[in-house]
Amino acid sequence: MEPLEYLLAKVNLTDRTGDERKTFGEVFDERTVRIILKLINSGDIIDILYPVSTGKEANIFCGKNSHGLTAIKIYRIATTSFRSIYNYIDGDRRFTNFKHNIKDMIFLWARKEYKNLMRMRSAGISVPEAYLCRGNILIMEYIGNEDSPSFTLKDMVDVDYERTYRKITDYMKLMYKKARLVHSDLSEYNILMRSEAEPVIIDVAQAVLIEHPNSMEFLNRDVKNINNYFRKHVKKIYTDKELIDYIVK
Numbered sequence: 001m002e003p004l005e006y007l008l009a010k011v012n013l014t015d016r017t018g019d020e021r022k023t024f025g026e027v028f029d030e031r032t033v034r035i036i037l038k039l040i041n042s043g044d045i046i047d048i049l050y051p052v053s054t055g056k057e058a059n060i061f062c063g064k065n066s067h068g069l070t071a072i073k074i075y076r077i078a079t080t081s082f083r084s085i086y087n088y089i090d091g092d093r094r095f096t097n098f099k100h101n102i103k104d105m106i107f108l109w110a111r112k113e114y115k116n117l118m119r120m121r122s123a124g125i126s127v128p129e130a131y132l133c134r135g136n137i138l139i140m141e142y143i144g145n146e147d148s149p150s151f152t153l154k155d156m157v158d159v160d161y162e163r164t165y166r167k168i169t170d171y172m173k174l175m176y177k178k179a180r181l182v183h184s185d186l187s188e189y190n191i192l193m194r195s196e197a198e199p200v201i202i203d204v205a206q207a208v209l210i211e212h213p214n215s216m217e218f219l220n221r222d223v224k225n226i227n228n229y230f231r232k233h234v235k236k237i238y239t240d241k242e243l244i245d246y247i248v249k
Helices: 005-013 018-027 032-040 082-089 102-122 161-177 215-230 240-248
Strands: 045-054 058-065 068-075 130-134 137-141 191-193 199-201
Touching: 018 068, 032 082, 032 130, 032 137, 045 068, 058 215, 102 130, 102 137, 130 240, 161 240, 215 240
Parallel strands: none
Antiparallel strands: 045 058, 058 068, 068 137, 130 137, 191 199
């Protein structure tokens, strides 16, 4: 089977509804298809098993390569809002000379998530291992099995909330003090659970360096999100101020 036919068969475009075909058509634009075909030909993608999720900015597929199961994250060029990502790039000294057009911004956004994952993992934070980034496509470790992805913290039923809260707050401290990053969108929606007390932090493209002018505003938002969620499940948690102090001091 030719690579393009293989790709279309794998994502089952023909079996989807009109709205689904429109969404997938926005994901698999001509430029993206060319990149995927190169990755298939180079062996960086050996198989595409099933679609995992459709987000505001990207679609994720479960695939396979030499590492085993992989997450193939494709950032949509056609429908992503320039404004929604610009505030997390502007002010980041790692990305100072970038073009103000959506294609280049999306390519940079994918590279930013790749770099943030590498930086967080080096700091000892539980995040998916990043394998490679090409254009608007990021390939990384898949958290789950061949049948389904791991549940998010929000959807997980059997959770050791006390241990999970401590681990997440420790990761927030490591992120700030060692990786020198702030997640900027941390919540129960962006944490996968390998088991009842093994959280994995995901969706880190918007993470900013602590020198970013809005980093403390973003950190305060992360702290409120995490405390608001765990307050329902854990008897004794930090106050927002205590958690901020724990993270930054």
